[in-house]
Amino acid sequence: MLLSVRIITPLFILLAGVQADLNTDNCKLISSSESEQNTLRLLEPLTNQEFIAKKQQPEPYSYIFQVCGDVGGLKNAGLVQKNEKDEKLVLIGNYNQTRAIKGSDWIMLIYEGGEKYDSHCSNEPRKAMIMISCSKSDKDNFSVVLEDNKKKVGCYYLFELDTKVLCPANSSETTQQTPSKLSGGSIFLIVVFSCLAVYLTGGFLYQRLVVGAKGVEQFPNYAFWSQIGNLSADGCDFVCRSRGNRAEPPTYRGVATEPLGEESEERDDHLLPM
Incomplete structure (x- = not known):
């Protein structure tokens, strides 16, 4: 037992020194x-x-x-x-x-x-x-x-x-597994705005260089867009307002009521037998 302790102690000291x-x-x-x-x-x-x-x-x-x-x-x-x-x-x-x-x-x-x-x-x-x-x-x-x-x-x-x-x-693995932060709605909006930009730019160049338009008429489909407010109002009126409940003028036995006025001065005496 004593011999084992004498052997193990120097080894422990040596390992401790290496660890240090x-x-x-x-x-x-x-x-x-x-x-x-x-x-x-x-x-x-x-x-x-x-x-x-x-x-x-x-x-x-x-x-x-x-x-x-x-x-x-x-x-x-x-x-x-x-x-x-x-x-x-x-x-x-x-x-x-x-x-x-x-x-x-x-x-x-x-x-x-x-x-x-x-x-x-x-x-x-x-x-x-x-x-x-x-x-x-x-x-x-x-x-x-x-x-x-x-x-x-x-x-x-x-x-x-x-x-x-x-x-x-694991920095490389983290980078590869990082999902895209763009949602489906964001991608849709990017596509819509990209198409809108192409439409406006192409239409402006066409109106100016080919048609020869000046001023606001260079805007593509200017006539349509200038009426967009009225068209929207008409559509809202058509969809939101009910036409079945509107009051109709009163009638009597199929004869439309007309405002009463003075009798005509014209007489029909000449139609009576003499």
């Missing part, structure tokens, strides 16, 4: 904010990996980067510059002076506290800014963007790392 290397707790945040700590945890799959980018001008350099890990055997070195000629290493940024800014599908990782510039940038310490972005490629791509050292203060090195680690899960 796989997280981002090695990075020391300058602000020590919880949001930045949560941002760093998103980079866990990138730990214990070295990313190398090469630059040939003005001299051949290699830039080596790790997420919260030592580079080139230098303590706390998160990103270093290596001269390809003499293999001299220059510390660009320390991971014990880290900032982390998160976007929708990117993280800006900033390492500060590098070696000081010799004669420019007011001899301030070097600083590395690594833009880590979502990429659909299965292969991570690390590249140099620029070294901004042509000013007195605020100089920095800018790098890009494209990786699928920061891509939202």
